[in-house]
Amino acid sequence: xxxxxxxxxxxxAMARYRHSLWLLTTRDLKVRYSTSALGxxxxxxxxxxxxxxxxxxxxxxxSRGVGHQPYIVFLLTALLPWMWFNGSISDATRxxxxxxxxxxxxxxxxxxxxxxxxxxxxxxxxxxxxxxxVFVVLSQFTDTPAVVRPEILLLPAAIxxxxxxxxxxxxxxxxxxxxxxDMERAVKLxxxxxxxxxxxxxxxxxxxxxxxxxxxxxxxxxxxxLYRSAFFPQELTGHWLDVIVSAIMCFAIxxxxxxxxxxxxxxxxxxx
Amino acid sequence: xxxxxxxxxxxxxxxxxxxxxxFRRNRLSRRNFKDLFAGKTRRTRSSEFWALRHVSFSVAExxxxxxxxxxxxxxxxxxxxxxxxxxxxxxxxxxxxxxxxLIEITGxxxxxLTVRDNVYxxxxxxxxxxxxxxxxxxxxxxxxxxxxxLDTPYKHLSSGMRVRIAFAVISRLEEPILxxxxxxxxxxxxxxxxxxxxxxxxxxxxRTMFFVSHNEKDLKRFCTRGLYLDKGALVLDSSxxxxxxxxxxxxxx
Numbered sequence: 154x155x156x157x158x159x160x161x162x163x164x165x166a167m168a169r170y171r172h173s174l175w176l177l178t179t180r181d182l183k184v185r186y187s188t189s190a191l192g193x194x195x196x197x198x199x200x201x202x203x204x205x206x207x208x209x210x211x212x213x214x215x216s217r218g219v220g221h222q223p224y225i226v227f228l229l230t231a232l233l234p235w236m237w238f239n240g241s242i243s244d245a246t247r248x249x250x251x252x253x254x255x256x257x258x259x260x261x262x263x264x265x266x267x268x269x270x271x272x273x274x275x276x277x278x279x280x281x282x283x284x285x286x287v288f289v290v291l292s293q294f295t296d297t298p299a300v301v302r303p304e305i306l307l308l309p310a311a312i313x314x315x316x317x318x319x320x321x322x323x324x325x326x327x328x329x330x331x332x333x334x335d336m337e338r339a340v341k342l343x344x345x346x347x348x349x350x351x352x353x354x355x356x357x358x359x360x361x362x363x364x365x366x367x368x369x370x371x372x373x374x375x376x377x378x379l380y381r382s383a384f385f386p387q388e389l390t391g392h393w394l395d396v397i398v399s400a401i402m403c404f405a406i407x408x409x410x411x412x413x414x415x416x417x418x419x420x421x422x423x424x425x
Numbered sequence: 426x427x428x429x430x431x432x433x434x435x436x437x438x439x440x441x442x443x444x445x446x447x448f449r450r451n452r453l454s455r456r457n458f459k460d461l462f463a464g465k466t467r468r469t470r471s472s473e474f475w476a477l478r479h480v481s482f483s484v485a486e487x488x489x490x491x492x493x494x495x496x497x498x499x500x501x502x503x504x505x506x507x508x509x510x511x512x513x514x515x516x517x518x519x520x521x522x523x524x525x526x527l528i529e530i531t532g533x534x535x536x537x538l539t540v541r542d543n544v545y546x547x548x549x550x551x552x553x554x555x556x557x558x559x560x561x562x563x564x565x566x567x568x569x570x571x572x573x574x575l576d577t578p579y580k581h582l583s584s585g586m587r588v589r590i591a592f593a594v595i596s597r598l599e600e601p602i603l604x605x606x607x608x609x610x611x612x613x614x615x616x617x618x619x620x621x622x623x624x625x626x627x628x629x630x631x632r633t634m635f636f637v638s639h640n641e642k643d644l645k646r647f648c649t650r651g652l653y654l655d656k657g658a659l660v661l662d663s664s665x666x667x668x669x670x671x672x673x674x675x676x677x678x
């Protein structure tokens with residue numbers, strides 16, 4: 154074997170970034186699916202059980218005063234994106250701590266450590282979408298069939314906005330947790346609060362008028378409205394303002410996240 | 426690679442100018458937000474110390490450098506700066522070629538994945554393309570003497586095997602700069618010798634190397650130039666013999 158310097162083609166920085174991001178994302182998915190027998194099933198079981206609980210509570214126990222029919226489709230169209238958001242942010246709290254050894258030995262761009270979480274959770278989200286399709290088909294046999302609207306074309310916009318938002322928050326949370334371990338608990342608590350503070354089990358229209366303005370500043374409300382408009386266009390009519398405010402918030406948070414990340418990363422690398 | 430090679434020939438491969446980095450003395454000492462976001466220029470707090478300061482040197486292509494010093498005098502920190510896995514708080518560190526870091530080499534390996542998956546993952550993270558890894562795969566496995574365990578999860582390997590496979594991958598990265606940080610203390614004698622022969626081959630092939638060790642014999646075997654670090658400062662930058670002589674005079678055995 155020769156040890157002479159062989160020429161290795163230099164890839165562009167962007168190609169290397171994508172390459173590393175993809176490697177780590179597939180690693181995440183591989184680990185998750187190779188260590189459990191049920192694999193893919195788990196990524197849909199979690200939202201299904203949650204949906205079943207809320208469906209039971211709000212349609213069987215209480216008479217439903219929120220959302221639209223069919224309620225299970227209404228729930229899932231926000232619950233699945235919420236799972237993506239929730240999973241990404243809670244994993245982002247450990248983005249640096251869990252991979253400390255690997256981060257200490259490779260010099261790939263550090264934003265990848267957050268990006269791969271958002272991407273792998275995003276892939277799980279996308280592959281869980283057929284669950285909604287199943288319930289849409291099932292609803293055709295009930296009195297309130299779900300109807301697919303042209304607004305379903307807004308789905309990519311919703312996904313992109315959510316990815317930007319999640320990355321932005323991840324860029325803030327991941328480095329700060331390294332210095333303030335309490336942040337991990339605080340983030341979990343905030344996420345639980347945010348679940349009820351966002352229009353997931355209810356609709357934006359269910360909010361008392363006084364809260365409309367405040368809720369518009371929750372970037373998740375606009376994003377979920379976009380997702381839901383695929384079956385419930387009434388979620389979008391009259392709520393365009395929320396969507397626009399949401400979009401602005403997403404980009405603002407992303408910019409803030411990048412700023413925090415860049416300023417703190419050298420201290421993070423010393424700390425881990 | 427062609428353009429970087431010519432660039433490296435015309436100038437130094439590694440250039441550290443007035444480099445300095447500080448750490449917190451006590452992990453528990455409180456941090457505040459202001460420090461975290463402060464730029465490079467903020468003043469040093471009493472709870473911090475400089476692990477390295479005012480370090481300047483440059484390395485030409487093909488040099489083999491031994492880093493000498495007692496424990497905790499900044500040797501590993503210097504290697505990490507050159508590997509660009511941490512950044513200096515003062516001055517600059519410029520590395521003009523790819524680096525194969527034999528630092529915490531087992532760090533990138535994932536317990537739950539098989540040896541095969543791990544080889545592709547680690548080599549890939551260090552910038553190798555799939556076809557390049559395919560071409561080197563058999564050689565890597567043969568070097569690590571681990572052929573029977575290709576589909577074994579990494580966590581089931583012995584610690585010696587883990588280091589062997591990690592060394593085999595990193596030393597096949599074909600990068601122009603090699604950083605070695607006492608990683609080989611683990612393996613058995615025969616494998617250590619095999620690793621040393623690989624390092625010699627790489628040096629003969631024109632690699633630049635940074636070598637941290639407490640073993641005088643190894644330092645003399647590989648290195649031509651020495652850097653002597655003491656209390657975070659670069660005390661002497663000279664031939665390896667002179668550096669070792671000075672080190673022994675200061676901390677005689």
